[in-house]
Amino acid sequence: MEATQLIKVTVDGKTVEVPVGTTIMEAARMIGPEVAPPAMCYYKPLKGSGGKCRACLVKVAQGSEKDPRPMPKLVASCITQAQDGMVVENFSNPDVVNARKGIVEFLLINHPLDCPVCDQAGECHLQDFAFEHGLGTTRYDDERRTFEPEDIGDKIQLNKNRCILCYRCVYTAEQITDSRVHGVMYRGDHAEISTYISKAIENDFSGNVIDVCPVGALTDKTYRFKSRVWFSKPADAHCNCDKCSGKVNLWYKGDEVIRVTARKNQWGEVEDFICNDCRYEKKKTSDWVIEGPTKIPRHSVISANKYAANTIKKPEFAMDFAAHNFKEIDDNRDYNKSLEEIKKSGDYKNLMNKNKALLSK
Amino acid sequence: MASDIKILTDKINIPGIETFEVYRKNGGYAAVEKAIKKMSPDEIVEEVKKSGIRGRGGAGFPMGMKWSFLAKPEGIPRYLVCNGDESEPGTFKDHYLMKNIPHLLIEGMIVSSFALGANKSFIYVRGELMYVIRILEKAIEEAKNAGFLGKNILGSGYDLELVVQPGGGAYICGEETALLESLEGKRGNPRNKPPFPAIKGLYQSPTVVNNVESIATTSWIINHGGDEYAKLGIGRSTGTKLISASGHVKKPGVYEIELGLPVEEFIYSDQYLGGIREGHQLKAVVAGGSSVPILPANLIMKTANGEPRLMSYESLSDGGFATGTMLGSGGFIAMDETTCIVRNTWNFSRFYHHESCGQCSPCREGTGWMEKVLHKIEHGHGKMSDIDLLVDVAKRIEGNTICPLGDAAAWPVGSAIRHFRDEFEWHITHPHEATQKGAVFMNKSILV
Numbered sequence: 009m010e011a012t013q014l015i016k017v018t019v020d021g022k023t024v025e026v027p028v029g030t031t032i033m034e035a036a037r038m039i040g041p042e043v044a045p046p047a048m049c050y051y052k053p054l055k056g057s058g059g060k061c062r063a064c065l066v067k068v069a070q071g072s073e074k075d076p077r078p079m080p081k082l083v084a085s086c087i088t089q090a091q092d093g094m095v096v097e098n099f100s101n102p103d104v105v106n107a108r109k110g111i112v113e114f115l116l117i118n119h120p121l122d123c124p125v126c127d128q129a130g131e132c133h134l135q136d137f138a139f140e141h142g143l144g145t146t147r148y149d150d151e152r153r154t155f156e157p158e159d160i161g162d163k164i165q166l167n168k169n170r171c172i173l174c175y176r177c178v179y180t181a182e183q184i185t186d187s188r189v190h191g192v193m194y195r196g197d198h199a200e201i202s203t204y205i206s207k208a209i210e211n212d213f214s215g216n217v218i219d220v221c222p223v224g225a226l227t228d229k230t231y232r233f234k235s236r237v238w239f240s241k242p243a244d245a246h247c248n249c250d251k252c253s254g255k256v257n258l259w260y261k262g263d264e265v266i267r268v269t270a271r272k273n274q275w276g277e278v279e280d281f282i283c284n285d286c287r288y289e290k291k292k293t294s295d296w297v298i299e300g301p302t303k304i305p306r307h308s309v310i311s312a313n314k315y316a317a318n319t320i321k322k323p324e325f326a327m328d329f330a331a332h333n334f335k336e337i338d339d340n341r342d343y344n345k346s347l348e349e350i351k352k353s354g355d356y357k358n359l360m361n362k363n364k365a366l367l368s369k
Numbered sequence: 370m371a372s373d374i375k376i377l378t379d380k381i382n383i384p385g386i387e388t389f390e391v392y393r394k395n396g397g398y399a400a401v402e403k404a405i406k407k408m409s410p411d412e413i414v415e416e417v418k419k420s421g422i423r424g425r426g427g428a429g430f431p432m433g434m435k436w437s438f439l440a441k442p443e444g445i446p447r448y449l450v451c452n453g454d455e456s457e458p459g460t461f462k463d464h465y466l467m468k469n470i471p472h473l474l475i476e477g478m479i480v481s482s483f484a485l486g487a488n489k490s491f492i493y494v495r496g497e498l499m500y501v502i503r504i505l506e507k508a509i510e511e512a513k514n515a516g517f518l519g520k521n522i523l524g525s526g527y528d529l530e531l532v533v534q535p536g537g538g539a540y541i542c543g544e545e546t547a548l549l550e551s552l553e554g555k556r557g558n559p560r561n562k563p564p565f566p567a568i569k570g571l572y573q574s575p576t577v578v579n580n581v582e583s584i585a586t587t588s589w590i591i592n593h594g595g596d597e598y599a600k601l602g603i604g605r606s607t608g609t610k611l612i613s614a615s616g617h618v619k620k621p622g623v624y625e626i627e628l629g630l631p632v633e634e635f636i637y638s639d640q641y642l643g644g645i646r647e648g649h650q651l652k653a654v655v656a657g658g659s660s661v662p663i664l665p666a667n668l669i670m671k672t673a674n675g676e677p678r679l680m681s682y683e684s685l686s687d688g689g690f691a692t693g694t695m696l697g698s699g700g701f702i703a704m705d706e707t708t709c710i711v712r713n714t715w716n717f718s719r720f721y722h723h724e725s726c727g728q729c730s731p732c733r734e735g736t737g738w739m740e741k742v743l744h745k746i747e748h749g750h751g752k753m754s755d756i757d758l759l760v761d762v763a764k765r766i767e768g769n770t771i772c773p774l775g776d777a778a779a780w781p782v783g784s785a786i787r788h789f790r791d792e793f794e795w796h797i798t799h800p801h802e803a804t805q806k807g808a809v810f811m812n813k814s815i816l817v
């Protein structure tokens with residue numbers, strides 16, 4: 009057998025050897041989470057995914073050993089193949105970080121920050137993406153697009169207000185279900201994910217669109233509002249299923265299985281898609297063979313403060329960047345003063361008067 | 370430097386030239402005979418390379434080089450696709466050619482398909498132009514009956530089927546990869562590149578996509594030789610170019626110019642546009658279709674170095690985006706002092722907002738955002754910070770999208786603010802005056 013040809017790729021100063029044909033994204037993931045670009049639309053198990061959200065833009069500072077010229081524009085790392093000797097700047101390039109901030113801002117235009125009510129809170133990739141880039145707002149101050157609720161069946165809730173049009177669910181429907189009934193309609197920012205004339209999505213594997221959705225646009229009606237993800241405990245389990253691999257995560261609240269999902273790797277991608285029977289119908293522990301507690305991926309809020317070893321280390325450049333770019337806070341506004349002093353201030357008095365007026369109404 | 374050389378439009382006014390008979394009598398299809406009987410495909414590609422012609426669809430990529438990139442794997446068909454979508458606001462030259470002299474395009478398609486080894490080729494035309502589609506279909510039928518299309522063309526053993534495909538009428542379907550998706554019967558979303566169409570195009574097969582004008586030129590190149598073509602024009606801008614001129618000029622229309630013609634001569638000489646309409650003066654020009662940066666009158670006549678600006682790829686882009694623009698698709702829009710730049714920019718922005726395919730986040734969200742901010746400024750609700758916000762949003766779209774529609778949406782906004790910032794500021798500081806009917810700001814004097 010011919011040995012696979014290996015090429016050298018350097019991302020943020022760290023070098024890895026990968027087979028020819030590997031994308032920059034996959035090469036970076038091999039190095040580790042500290043240099044892996046964020047991904048909102050790319051989903052390795054789905055063929056053809058990627059290239060759309062532009063969250064993974066990187067700078068190619070050197071094209072290859074042979075042709076060291078840099079690439080003129082930022083490139084989407086999830087769909088750009090690496091070359092031998094390629095040097096990529098990711099978190100280490102301020103232009104890249106800035107462009108990504110731009111992407112967060114664009115995405116937040118039509119994605120409300122209603123995390124307190126959204127079922128995806130704690131498992132939302134956009135939440136992580138925004139958090140990692142220090143942006144929770146957008147300068148957009150016009151009306152957002154809003155949609156009436158659309159019924160697409162008894163198991164899946166569609167909330168188009170939150171959809172970021174990553175196309176993952178479309179690829180899922182196309183690739184793992186036999187009758188695709190949903191896709192994207194219209195163009196531009198009028199584009200909407202929808203079903204064919206509000207048809208229900210009800211084939212055997214349709215539930216997987218919930219797992220691939222990076223935000224809270226597609227959620228599980230059998231689980232919604234039963235708990236928040238950080239109050240639940242996931243366990244790895246399997247069953248003998250004649251439709252799918254039967255490998256799942258069971259999400260426990262106390263002794264009760266409140267949700268069943270496919271298992272995801274550290275990048276939030278499903279390893280084996282599961283069928284609707286496993287997802288919706290088998291909600292008793294006795295339906296399953298329990299393997300043990302799930303190893304929490306870095307993305308999950310469940311890991312916060314518990315799994316220190318698992319959490320992402322901030323790259324050194326970020327510390328440098330912060331040290332050079334952020335000055336000490338020099339803020340002498342009212343709220344920094346002692347309570348007694350605040351009480352004396354005019355602002356405080358005004359506020360109190362307003363409150364009084366409101367309460368007396 | 371006015372030159373009378375016409376290679377695409379010399380016969381366009383002959384009565385009946387849209388019929389095979391008249392076209393043939395006037396020397397038509399000689400290039401097909403020469404190409405198929407006397408030349409090898411490689412020789413044709415060589416002539417096109419020698420001509421130095423750059424694609425006339427907008428990007429100006431050398432046509433011969435594009436042809437030579439075409440992969441030629443065994444046993445897999447190759448395709449030639451002619452891009453007749455032409456939806457760029459301000460551009461209407463391909464329509465003019467297809468409608469008036471359809472056989473010129475068909476002759477070019479046969480020569481080019483033979484050179485590329487394609488046995489099935491497509492002409493993709495914007496669906497709204499149904500009557501043009503019918504004209505082309507009739508011409509194809511005539512050429513087929515005369516033995517220039519179909520099986521065994523001129524007894525050479527070469528077969529070619531030519532199909533006219535009506536497009537969905539979306540601007541994005543003019544982008545070459547979106548066009549291919551649309552031809553395949555799918556939603557016209559641009560593909561990520563690479564792979565380029567030359568490697569994996571229509572039905573995953575090697576494909577060349579060229580503009581109508583580019584393909585129509587190949588007959589002349591074959592008849593007269595690439596070297597002759599390269600003698601026309603200036604520098605790396607060889608040959609002639611169709612310019613569709615509109616706006617406040619005395620004689621709007623489609624003109625064939627030799628590249629290198631001074632812009633001033635193009636606008637003011639009687640042979641071309643005949644100047645700006647009576648009693649008015651030129652304020653700004655969009656030289657290559659709505660997507661290219663707008664230039665104020667002084668910068669369109671002369672480059673920042675004070676040299677006369679020429680109608681050529683190099684001269685128009687001299688100065689980069691700071692003081693230059695692009696030849697683009699040749700949609701020349703002249704605006705006099707009665708034009709409100711803010712309103713014009715908003716109008717362009719509305720177009721790109723409407724036409725973004727919506728696949729990638731910066732373009733999908735950014736085009737809508739810019740449009741809304743411009744709408745507010747135009748309607749007297751703008752804030753001073755909106756101007757910098759627009760510049761910033763445009764920058765965040767530019768270069769970060771799948772296809773160049775993102776850039777096309779960002780450049781008009783960025784350039785309008787770069788050159789006409791005081792006009793935007795005036796709109797914001799004088800919301801009442803600015804929203805009066807016909808209000809226009811120019812050089813601190815206000816026309817209402």
Ligand SMILES: Cc1cc2nc3c(=O)[nH]c(=O)nc-3n(C[C@H](O)[C@H](O)[C@H](O)COP(=O)(O)O)c2cc1C
Pocket residue numbers: 423424425426427428429430432435452453454455456457540541542543544545546578579580581583584772773774777
């Ligand atoms: C949004 C968009 C719209 C386009 N529309 C057209 C068009 O209508 N006609 C055209 O020939 N090229 C159009 N182009 C350029 C094509 O992608 C492609 O470059 C061209 O057809 C190649 O032909 P050429 O090499 O002969 O110029 C468009 C590009 C973009 C990004």
Ligand code: SF4
Pocket residue numbers: 170171172173174175176177178201220221222223225226
């Ligand atoms: S519903 Fe979810 S998965 Fe589907 S396109 Fe929208 S955000 Fe992506």
Ligand code: SF4
Pocket residue numbers: 541558559724725726727728729730732733770771772773774775
């Ligand atoms: S740049 Fe705009 S038109 Fe082009 S692929 Fe992206 S969203 Fe579609």
Ligand code: FES
Pocket residue numbers: 046047048049050058059060061062063064065084085086087
């Ligand atoms: S993850 Fe690469 S473009 Fe979306």
